[in-house]
Amino acid sequence: MAPLTPMMQQYVETKKQYKDCILLYRLGDFYEMFFDDAIIASKALEITLTGKDCGQEERAPMCGIPYHALDGYLSKLIEKGYKAAICEQMEDPKTAKGIVKREVIRIVTPGTNLSIQSLDETKNNYLMCLFYMDERFGVSVADISTGDYYMTEVDSDKKVLDEITKYAPAEIVYNDYFPMCGIDLEDVGEKMRISVSALESWYSDEALCIQKLKEHFHVASLDGLGLSDYPTGTIAAGMLLQYLYETQKNALPQMTKITPYHTERFMVLDTATRRNLELLETLREKQKRGSLLWVLDKTKTAMGARFLRNCIEQPFLQKDLIERRLESLDELNEDVITRDEIREYLNAIYDLERLMSKISYKSANPRDLISFKNSLSMIPPIKYLLRNMKTADLKEIYESLDGLEDITKLIETAIEEEPPISIKEGGIIKTGYNETVDKYRNAKTEGKQWLAQMEQTEREETGIKNLRIKFNKVFGYYLEVTNSYKELVPEDWTRKQTMANAERYITPELKELEDMILGAEEKLFSLEYDLFAMIRDRIGGEVKRIQQTAKALAKTDVYASLAYVAERNHYVRPQINENGIIDIKDGRHPVVEQMIPNDAFVPNDTFLDNNQRRVSIITGPNMAGKSTYMRQTALIVLMAQMGSFVPAASANIGISDRIFTRVGASDDLASGQSTFMVEMNEVANILRNATKDSLLILDEIGRGTSTFDGLSIAWAVVEHISDKKKLGAKTLFATHYHELTELEGRLSGVNNYCIAVKEQGDDIIFLRKIIQGGADKSYGIQVARLAGIPASVTDRAKEIVLQLIDADIAAKAREIASEEGACLSEPEETPKVVEEAASPDQMVIAQIAALDLARLTPLEAINLLYQYQDEIKKR
Template sequence: MALTPMMQQYLQVKEKCKDSILFFRLGDFYEMFFEDAEVASRELELVLTGRDCGLENRAPMCGIPYHAANSYIGRLVGKGYKIAICEQLEDPSVAKGIVKRDIIKIITPGTYTDSSFLDEKKNNYIMSLYIDNSKNTGICFADISTGDFYCANTKYNENIIMDEISKYLPTEIIILDESDEELLKAVNERYNILISKRNKDFFIEGSLHNLKEQFTDFNEELFHSCTINAANGMLNYIFETQKHSLCNINTIQYYSVEEFLNIDINTRRNLELTESQRDKTKKGSLLGIMDKTCTSMGARELRRWIEQPLINKKKIELRLDAIDELVHNITLHSDLKDALSEIYDIERIIGKVASKSVNAKELTALKNSLGRVPKVKEIIEQCSSIMIKSIFQDIDELSDIYKLLDEAIIDNPALSVKDGSIIKELYSDEVDDLRAAKAHGKEWIASLEQQEKEVTGIKSLKVSYNKVFGYYIEITNANKHLIPEGRYIRKQTLSNAERYITQELKEVEDKILGAEEKLITIEYELFVEVRDEVEKHIDRMKKTAKFIAELDCLMSLATLAVESNYCKPNITNDGAISIKDGKHPVIEKVIPSGTFVANNTFINNKEDMLLIITGPNMAGKSTYMRQVALITLMAQMGSFVPASSASISICDRIFTRIGASDDLNSGKSTFMVEMWEVSNILQNATNRSLVLLDEVGRGTSTYDGLSIAWAVIEYICDNKDIRCKTMFATHYHELTKLEGKIKGVKNYSVAVKEMGKDIIFLRKIIRGGADQSYGVEVAKLAGLPESVIARAKEILKSLEQDISKNEDLSIKETAVDASAKNNMLQISFSDIEKDSIIEEIKKIDILNLTPMEGFNKLYDLIKKVKSL
């Protein structure tokens, strides 16, 4: 059996988009067939029907009205599907044979620009990744809705790639089809990101030509070949899906991974920078309490500032000085806030101009936004801070574009650009003449009804219009006998009335409808001319939008500083972090006002390098460590901080190992994940890093865990390439004996007050180690049954008595002084067994072991000794 001509056409088009669901336009519907129909019917809850296609069995089929397609597309894209839109390319009424059809656009998660489905305060990034045979790696991120286009180059490192993904959170990744499966597995395990594979030629062919054509200032000498290929792959993919290049993507920004404060994927999660761990929303995150922006552009920029804190002292201080000026000038601050609040999303509107999908209402919003720019510039003219003065000097008021839009587009235009009611009066003589003709015709028709009522004496007579029959005179059957003979021509018979026309009415109808149709056509043509003229100035508007976003960020951070009584931090490079009355910026906001207990912090790379923090669970150790990291991060993004004073030495990286989690899909237990995170820190930390370690070693037996924790402290303090600022929270009280024995170690604890049989957490960090962990008391606070608590206390007392009788064993198996490092565990065994263990130890090449391998080897040795 042969396929029908229409189905042959469908399959030819489908061959071009095998990885997409094909929306095939048939009349007023988009139809889907075969497997696409089965997927769409399931995901969109549509009725699955069938259609004769020439084969023995009917083709599975489902469809949606074309005018309602956006909502269905949004739902499918949100679930990670690609949608290919196949339109009719000719008028069916004049087409000979099968109407010509082809794909006009492919919509993917990374190229979706519908503002009704995108988060206005978050970029929608797509990533391109190219790795060559020498493991050089090119990375590119783009947001086609805003025109952002970033590139970087690095040596292949799965951790770095995953860190960049966690920073930008792309919804789609374009990658070589021969890429490392382990990397793809790691991405799929952590994120819901669509992977689009392409061959090598897709990334390489025409690269320099494409980049030079897209970016007029492109300088190939500044880019590694891998970066060029990654960027070219991105451009090719944009062209493949959008079917044309986008002029709002006109600037390529090269960045280095090292030019920002490096925050790895685990740290971003632990510090809850842009989303909370609990429900993955903005609420409860640092961004949630810092975002006081007035514009969508500012909100996206602020997210970037949080995701990418600076390490350049001068740039940080420029932001701080600008915020300081806004904080201390209330009038300036208030006026700027009011002006910014009336500005729409210029970046995404011009993105729609570039993709030729903008409507007249959006151009009106653009006009209104541009109309506020002169006011913004007038407000900041008085500013003295260098950053705001620079914005004042460089910002373009765009008055010519405002004038064009103000003259051309009416203030409240129709939503559809093909329904007329777009062009303003006096902009076009032809439009004005056609509107006059249309208006006069309708006036004549309105007077006709009154005239005919008087002639016929029929009070219920009416003159009406519909799209099928045009204008007509309607008279009920009860009044037909009153019609003068020969006055009307019958047009349509209804059950209770007759419809008529006259020759004069027909002539006026032709004039009105002709004028209306021509008016719609001319208005659309003029709209396209205006849109294309605006498109020529996208580069100027994009720069102004960026300045508005920066001002909005500064205003937002100034508002936060005023409302929360934050201080301006002093930025240094002396290696020390000194904070007085520091608070956790998020927790302070979610608990009753005035109840958060502030704490001081002093840590450096010398005598106060590694702070061992002890105290019971729930006492606030983790909160305290996190607040130090967040205050440091906020200072480096150029924000005021929650403290009465703060001096922050610039850090190159922040690492955290906090909380218990597993990765069972990859066969990693909680303890294995913990060790992997510690290993990553020890391999990548430098003496400019800030490291937070919480309960290292708790995932295994007491002595194993203590041994590992001890070794980690030694490694950080003794390794000259690290010796970094470290906060080390632990329940191993034996580690407090390291103060005075390892240079740089200092003991701190969380103060606890005992009230009879109960305890009160004072949340205050004090000098010195805790003398007990209060674990049973914490269990009591958690609500364990009284019988369990009582029995636990009996067992604890018995164990403490046994330990006191064997104090030598406790010392030998836990804390020994630094001079006895080589004899940490004193164990007796037979000479044969002793020789075997010694030989194994002799063969260990300690200088070539990674920290992780060292931990594993130590664990194996202890396990063997315990089995004796």
């Protein structure tokens, strides 16, 4: 086989080191891909596949993209699950001897993508690292586009899944032993669209992880970082840091701080709860509009939008933290003019965190710096407006805000107001900032004028009247003197060429001017680039100050947004208690009320406690508003614990450690799970993980199976929840099983509520009001009529329901069907009470023996049990 060309040999050697990546190999103004990479990339990027001579008989498959369009194409590759290695030219091809030296300068993965154009500015792009050993899990997450870096450790696979759900990372890496814990990360990644990969064993070497953390943060001990209480978490953080060093190939200057945290500090929200409460996106369309985030997000900056999302996903569990935030919102709404002024200034601020990462990565262009400067210029007036704030959080924000006037002044003095995007074509540095730049710039534009002036000066000083300054490609600029004036040439002129009728000379002054004129543009561009790089590096050196200020601005933005929403939507400040009482007066669903015109939303009260009002059984027809009512209660509790005002006339909210929801029906056919199995899985998760301090929202438990089985399950679930020895959690339980209303008075803490309905003949009007007591019917036929079911069907349904009322449904259904000629099995005999017995006890025993338990409803069984007990007591 013929040898490859030298350039292709270089490519192949580089590719061997990055087998799992698509190698983008810089050739002039293009990034080229070859062989299998080219075939894959041409399909993924929808670009033309061509070929290139590589020294062998067959041409190598090849495709390429322009270097200036890298970000867009790179993002497409990453979105489709590929990793990309960027191989750059490390020397100028004009001056290189032989093959241009090239190196991979960065590996881009889903969790390390820095392209601002492809990232959602309102959410973090997290990379997560998981480490498992000795029944403990280390968890670390980082967003290199903002510099955020967190770590913790947990003791169960359930808590690991909670952390994955909370952060929704773009990429997860894990140690090679992790699969032994039983979590199928590949399955998790497929369901949540997360890129998942294992790291080699050396990444999880404890000594190496600790050393890497010490070196990065320049500390002698991990105690100073607060990591000493998290041994497995420390290994996860070290693994993540090493992975970033391997892929980013720089010092990660934007990663200035690592934040350890306890998972117990925040309310845990599982996937089902986030989905059912539609916190960040709607259940069906997966859109922001219609979610809680849509209502609360009136932030002005990308940093604020990200911070608000985190607040919604991680409500507080400590009363003092909640109160501090509520006090800040109160103060901002007491001075609406100041609040709105702050929001105006925030509106002009770009994404400082991600711009700072671009600066740290040396990828920021001149226009980025102008955006940066314009943003920084808004900080001093914001700080001035906050100067007299009295609440703890707002005072802390004021102290954290650095005016950064020195950086603003540097950019203002040095960088043109409307610079080009390119950093190598000049036009970047302002006139007056650097004397040499001014000189080169003048040389470029005023060179002819300088030559004419020198020519005139030399004529006058030498007396050579026909002296000319001329130019050719061999000698450059020269002074030409005819033979008739040769004797007037000064001695310090240097002869360069003798002509038939003239002599040509150069002088040091002319040579200097020539250098300036001929190399002015090239030197100007080079010098402007060097100065721009120096300015960018100076700003990069202030990363800690800038990140601290960016976080303070994000918090300011969120507080101003929440205060503004509270005022506009007529929210109230909730009281926070630690004794388990949830007392909401005229509560409203924050999203639904925004979707209903003319203030038509009907508010409702809610009262739950840890004693006699633990469980509310809610009955009533579909479409009447049960689900909306229950969800609004959960959302009001969540909003209160995230430190937001709430949609109600008043609210006294007891802190819940978790909110669980079981709402709606859906199959998971890909996993072979029916609607009922999905429902039971979610119920099992709730019953196993809820505590007495949790809030449960349960809608239609048991609807996915037969009536008797479903009612029995729902009944048993209510018993379990209401029992303080087993659970005793505060619960809103919506059901169509009216039999469950019998539990009021029989189970401690259970109370009946229903949705008020007004009947008008065969029609019904939903009053949307929760009232005490149980519903005696479901109005299903009326709802069916409202939905457009043909009248012939609903009329027949009315006939059938009259026959089924107060009867054994299964037996009556067979009876009705047989009357209509349906081929159903013959009905069995109904249970008979045996009266012939020798003694009262034997009579009861005989009655029990005669029962057909398979056909008894739970309500009938309990009624019989009470009857037998009553008979025995009487006798």
